[in-house]
Amino acid sequence: MQLDHLPLNRAAVIRAIDWDVLPDQEGHRLRSLGFEPGVTIEALHKGILMWRDPLAVRVGRMTVALRTNVAAAIDCELKP
Amino acid sequence: MTQMPPLVALVGNPNAGKSALFNALTGARQKIANYPGVTVERKSGRATFDDGQPVEMIDLPGAYSLDPDSLDEAVTRDVVLGNLEGHRRPDALVIVLDAGNLDNHLRFALELIAQGLPTVVALNMVDLAERDGLQLDAEKLARALGAPVIETVAVRRRGLAPLMAELERTLKTPRASVEPVAVSFGAKNQQARDIARSVIVSETSGRQWTRRLDSVLLHPVGGVVILLALLFLMFQAVYGWSEAPIGWIESGFALLSDAITGALPDGLFRSFLTDGVIAGVGSVIVFLPQILILFLFILLLEASGYMTRAAFVMDRVMAAVGLSGHSFIPLLSSFACAIPGIMATRTIMDQKERLATILIAPLMTCSARLPVYTVIIGAFIPSTTVGPGIGLQGLVLFGLYIAGILGAMLAAAVIQRFVTQSRTSSFLIEMPRYQWPRLRDIALNLWQRAWVFLRRAGTIIFAATIILWALLSFPKAHVGSGISQVEYSFAGRVADGLEPIVRPIGFNHDIALALIPAMAAREVAVSALATVYAIDAADEDAAASSLGPKLAADWSLATALAFLAWFVFAPQCISTIAVTRRETNGWKWPIFMVTYLFALAYAAAGITYWTARSFGL
Numbered sequence: 103m104q105l106d107h108l109p110l111n112r113a114a115v116i117r118a119i120d121w122d123v124l125p126d127q128e129g130h131r132l133r134s135l136g137f138e139p140g141v142t143i144e145a146l147h148k149g150i151l152m153w154r155d156p157l158a159v160r161v162g163r164m165t166v167a168l169r170t171n172v173a174a175a176i177d178c179e180l181k182p
Numbered sequence: 183m184t185q186m187p188p189l190v191a192l193v194g195n196p197n198a199g200k201s202a203l204f205n206a207l208t209g210a211r212q213k214i215a216n217y218p219g220v221t222v223e224r225k226s227g228r229a230t231f232d233d234g235q236p237v238e239m240i241d242l243p244g245a246y247s248l249d250p251d252s253l254d255e256a257v258t259r260d261v262v263l264g265n266l267e268g269h270r271r272p273d274a275l276v277i278v279l280d281a282g283n284l285d286n287h288l289r290f291a292l293e294l295i296a297q298g299l300p301t302v303v304a305l306n307m308v309d310l311a312e313r314d315g316l317q318l319d320a321e322k323l324a325r326a327l328g329a330p331v332i333e334t335v336a337v338r339r340r341g342l343a344p345l346m347a348e349l350e351r352t353l354k355t356p357r358a359s360v361e362p363v364a365v366s367f368g369a370k371n372q373q374a375r376d377i378a379r380s381v382i383v384s385e386t387s388g389r390q391w392t393r394r395l396d397s398v399l400l401h402p403v404g405g406v407v408i409l410l411a412l413l414f415l416m417f418q419a420v421y422g423w424s425e426a427p428i429g430w431i432e433s434g435f436a437l438l439s440d441a442i443t444g445a446l447p448d449g450l451f452r453s454f455l456t457d458g459v460i461a462g463v464g465s466v467i468v469f470l471p472q473i474l475i476l477f478l479f480i481l482l483l484e485a486s487g488y489m490t491r492a493a494f495v496m497d498r499v500m501a502a503v504g505l506s507g508h509s510f511i512p513l514l515s516s517f518a519c520a521i522p523g524i525m526a527t528r529t530i531m532d533q534k535e536r537l538a539t540i541l542i543a544p545l546m547t548c549s550a551r552l553p554v555y556t557v558i559i560g561a562f563i564p565s566t567t568v569g570p571g572i573g574l575q576g577l578v579l580f581g582l583y584i585a586g587i588l589g590a591m592l593a594a595a596v597i598q599r600f601v602t603q604s605r606t607s608s609f610l611i612e613m614p615r616y617q618w619p620r621l622r623d624i625a626l627n628l629w630q631r632a633w634v635f636l637r638r639a640g641t642i643i644f645a646a647t648i649i650l651w652a653l654l655s656f657p658k659a660h661v662g663s664g665i666s667q668v669e670y671s672f673a674g675r676v677a678d679g680l681e682p683i684v685r686p687i688g689f690n691h692d693i694a695l696a697l698i699p700a701m702a703a704r705e706v707a708v709s710a711l712a713t714v715y716a717i718d719a720a721d722e723d724a725a726a727s728s729l730g731p732k733l734a735a736d737w738s739l740a741t742a743l744a745f746l747a748w749f750v751f752a753p754q755c756i757s758t759i760a761v762t763r764r765e766t767n768g769w770k771w772p773i774f775m776v777t778y779l780f781a782l783a784y785a786a787a788g789i790t791y792w793t794a795r796s797f798g799l
Contacts, residue, residue, distance in 0.1 A: 127251055127531050131610050134246035136286045138371060146393065147400040153498040156507070156609050158400060162285030162378075163314075165392065165613040167494045167507070172610060 103180065105173035106157065108145045114178040116141050123175050132172065136161045143178065187228075187236040188353055189270055191261060193294060194278035195287045196244030197487075197614035199306040201225075203278055203336035204241040205623055207346070214630070218268035222257045222528065231350040240272070248293055253528045262297060274300040274353050276345070281318055281333075282311035282615065284381070288327075288374035295329055300352045303331045304345055309338065310615060315386035323381045337620045392487075392615045399488065405495045416479045417583060418576050420552070424471040431471070435464035454651065457716040462647030462709035463640070469556070469705065470635060473549040476518050477631045478624070485619035489514070490611055497609045503591045504598030506532075506609040509539040513590070516546035517583075518631075520758045524765055534604035538597045540762055541775050544753050545590035547583045549635075553705040554749050555582055561730035562742045585750045589782065601774075642756075646699045646706045651713055654695075668695070668714055687784060688744040688791030690737065697754075704754045740794035747790035751783035 108114055116139050121129045137143075146165065147158040155170045192207075194200045205212075208227025217224045225241040242261055243254035250256040257266065264271030277294050279287045295301055305320055324331040330348045334341035399405050439460045446452040483489045489511055497507030508530045516523030523543045530536040547555075559575050566574050598604045650673060659670035668674050669691070677695040684694050692714050700707035708729070715732045733742070753759065753776045762772040 125606075125608070128608050128610055130249070130251050131246075131531065133367065133371075134251075135610070135612060136289075136371075138368070141375075147396060148402065149498055150402050150406050150495055151498075154402070156494060156497050158396065158494065158613065162375075163283050163316075164286050165396070165615075166611070167490070167497075167613055168610045169497070169608065172608070 103178055105143070105145065105159065105176040105178055106170040108178060108180070110145050110148070113142055113144050113181040115181060116143060116176060117179050118177045120175040120177070124172060128172055132168075135166050136164065137166075137176065142181070186270075187238050188273040189238050189240065190274045190276060190349065190353075191240050191242050191272035192276045192278055193242045193258060193262060194244065195246060195280065195283075195290055197612060198244070198278045198280040198283075198287060199336050200244060200278040201241055202620065202623060203276075203304060203306060203334060204239065205626060206336045206339050206342055208239050210626055210629075217257050217261070217266060222254055223525070229346065231346060233350075235350075237349075237353075245290065247290055248297075251531055262294065262299075272299065274302070274349060276349065277301060277303045277329075278306050279303060280311075281305050281308045282314055282316055284318070284323075284378035285375055288378050289370050291327065292370050292374055295327060300355075301329045302345065302348050302352055303327060303329050304334045304336075304341070305331050306334045306336055308333045309335045309340075310617070314390065314615075315384075317383040317385070319381045319383050323377065326377045326380065337617075337623075395616050396491070396613075399491050400494060405491070409492055409495050412483075414580070416476070417580055418571075419479070420472050420475050422576070423475055427471040428468055431464075431468050435460055435468075439464075450655075453655065457713060458648055458651030459644070461712045461716045462651065463644055467636070469549070469553045470632065472552050472556070473518070473635055474628060474632055476549055476552075477628055480515060480518055481624050481627050482619050483514075485617070485624060487614045487616045490613045493609075493611065494613065501607060501609075503595040504604055504607055505535055505538060505594055506607040508532075508609060508611065509535060509594075512539055513543060513546050516543040516548060519548050519550070520544045520546065520755065521761050524758070524761050527765070531610075532604070532608055534598070534602040535607050537766065537771065538594050538602055538604070540765060541597055541601075541771065541778075542590040542593045544755070544758050544775065544779060545586050545593060545751065547586045547750070548704075548755075550704040550755065551582075551749050553708040555579055555746060557708050557711075557729055557733070558742050558746055561734040562737075562739055582746060582750060585747070585786075589751060589786075593778070593782075642702055642706075646702045647709050647713060650699050650710050654713060668692070673698070687748070687788040688738075688741045688795075689748075689787070690741060692736070693741070693745060700754045702754075702756050704749060704752070707749070707754075739799040740791050743794050743799070744787040744791035748783045748787040751779050751786050753779035753783075 103114075116137065118139055119132070119137060124132065141161060144160040145157055146160055148154040149156050156167050157170060157173050158165055158167050159173070160166075192200050192204050204225065204227065207229045212225055212227040215224050215226075216222065222243060227239050229237050229239055231237060240261075242258045245255040245258040247255075248259045248262065250259050260266035261269060261272065262275070275294060275297075277291050279291055291303065303324070305318065305323065308318070311318065320331045320333050330352065332341050332345045332348055334345055336342075399408060439456045442452065442455050442460070446455070483492065492514065493507035493510045496510040500506050500509055509527075512523045512526035512530070515526050520543045523546065524540050527536045527539045527543070530539060559578050563575050563578050568574050568577060653673035653676075654668060654671045656672060657670065659665050659667045673695055674691070676698060677691055680694040680697065681689075681691050684697070689697075692711065695714055696707045696710035699710050711733070712729050715729060737745075759772045759776060762775055763769060766772070
């Protein structure tokens with residue numbers, strides 16, 4: 103399941119990240135912020151009004167804001 | 183040969199509490215300059231070891247790695263590697279880690295330690311980590327990293343002495359030079375995560391304040407309402423809270439003026455002091471309270487961690503004009519002053535978005551416009567209320583802010599579409615935990631802002647005022663000739679040339695006169711008008727009364743509104759133009775900026791004037 107479709111407040115593990123669809127800079131920053139296969143994440147909040155974009159996501163013990171188009175490149179699996 | 187004190191660099195991830203630690207170690211005696219060749223701010227200060235030996239500390243910009251994706255991060259890399267020309271390599275590093283965020287911060291720490299410089303690790307914000315239910319084993323972390331680890335709570339000054347002692351020991355221990363070890367990114371990441379996991383003694387879910395606050399402040403509807411309410415409160419406060427201190431400053435200057443009038447004989451020198459210096463500089467210093475209130479709000483929003491939440495809430499709105507939430511932070515700072523705002527754009531990764539943000543930053547209503555707005559609003563808008571706690575004057579001021587914002591949005595959309603031709607923007611940012619802002623850090627910062635403003639009032643504005651006073655006072659019109667002194671003076675004659683150009687937008691001769699020195703800085707327009715009217719006054723009593731009533735008697739409402747509309751757009755600030763040139767490496771963009779803003783100002787003032795006239799104002 104892609105990160106932008108992940109239900110809120112459910113822990114999930116990153117299965118794969120499609121680096122090729124991301125602009126270099128965004129991929130680089132995403133890595134710096136700790137997004138990597140195997141890492142546990144959790145979608146916390148969705149953006150304002152009708153947009154529901156960007157997303158606030160918990161990575162490790164940190165909260166990161168990212169747009170849904172980037173989140174769509176991140177494939178995750180809900181933890182049981 | 184005198185030996186230079188050792189140089190120690192504080193380095194770490196953004197939001198690790200690095201600046202708080204720096205403030206705690208060096209105190210209020212800090213030097214702010216730029217790194218050689220770049221406009222990144224370099225904060226340095228002195229600390230002393232137990233034996234009295236001084237040590238120079240620098241606070242490097244926060245970074246995620248030595249592989250930079252912003253200008254700030256590039257400086258951090260260059261200083262750490264000793265590659266920044268004209269800047270010596272640090273003799274030691276203090277790596278600042280957020281104890282509550284080791285998973286993410288340890289990778290950069292490993293990368294830094296691998297550079298082989300003497301290193302001490304500050305495990306910072308251990309109190310916040312404990313609050314969140316996290317217990318760490320510092321000794322185990324030290325063994326894993328191969329560097330001493332000291333637990334610190336910078337905001338409470340905890341662990342500072344042990345940190346300095348360890349730093350002294352590390353600096354004085356001779357060591358074999360270590361070759362940097364290259365490790366792949368992925369391997370370092372894995373190693374960082376393994377270490378982070380291994381040093382956790384116990385982990386409970388804790389209170390999770392940040393998460394609870396976020397569910398309110400990032401709420402899809404509530405979050406927007408809260409942000410708007412905060413901004414509205416901020417602008418009402420700028421007006422409401424400043425009334426009393428402004429009154430004190432005004433009476434202070436009035437007393438001073440009276441004292442001089444009483445002590446000196448009538449003549450050129452007395453006119454120079456009361457009409458030139460006191461009327462001019464005084465009318466600007468009077469706005470210090472408002473500027474400080476505005477900066478106080480912005481500093482509090484930043485220090486509490488709310489600023490990135492505001493960026494989150496605003497991201498979609500900014501995206502509508504081709505920008506992102508990243509631009510929101512520099513633009514909000516520009517409400518205080520465009521110069522720190524433009525410098526804050528360096529954190530924007532996307533270069534086209536950065537340029538567009540720089541170009542629209544002067545449209546945010548900066549504190550220098552407040553003097554102009556306040557005088558005109560005070561003179562022409564009645565001080566009535568239109569609802570509980572909402573004054574008409576405050577509402578008009580709010581309207582001017584909105585006009586600036588809408589102008590900026592429009593400009594951004596056009597610039598991103600046609601000038602930078604950017605197709606996408608991006609928003610990817612770490613949102614730090616909420617914290618109570620620390621009073622000492624806020625006060626220190628506020629003092630630095632106030633000092634910069636007073637220095638400007640004391641130099642640029644003082645000089646502009648004096649020159650204008652001289653231009654207005656000479657040559658002397660003959661008494662009884664029927665020609666007013668202002669019309670007859672040098673300045674009056676220069677303004678004669680400008681007047682035909684600004685006449686169509688409703689500006690009179692006095693405004694034309696005030697616009698010339700206001701090129702140096704907008705607030706000079708007020709002191710220029712004050713000087714013009716003080717000199718033109720028939721007697722001392724008229725000169726002593728304040729500027730507002732004189733304007734109200736002399737200008738039509740249409741002219742006053744056109745004057746306000748002009749200052750929403752006009753790029754009248756030499757410093758902003760200079761910083762734009764520096765940040766964009768050339769004259770192309772500042773010239774573009776000045777041209778389009780003047781065109782907008784002229785159009786807006788004209789439209790305002792003729793619309794108001796058609797309503798009979």
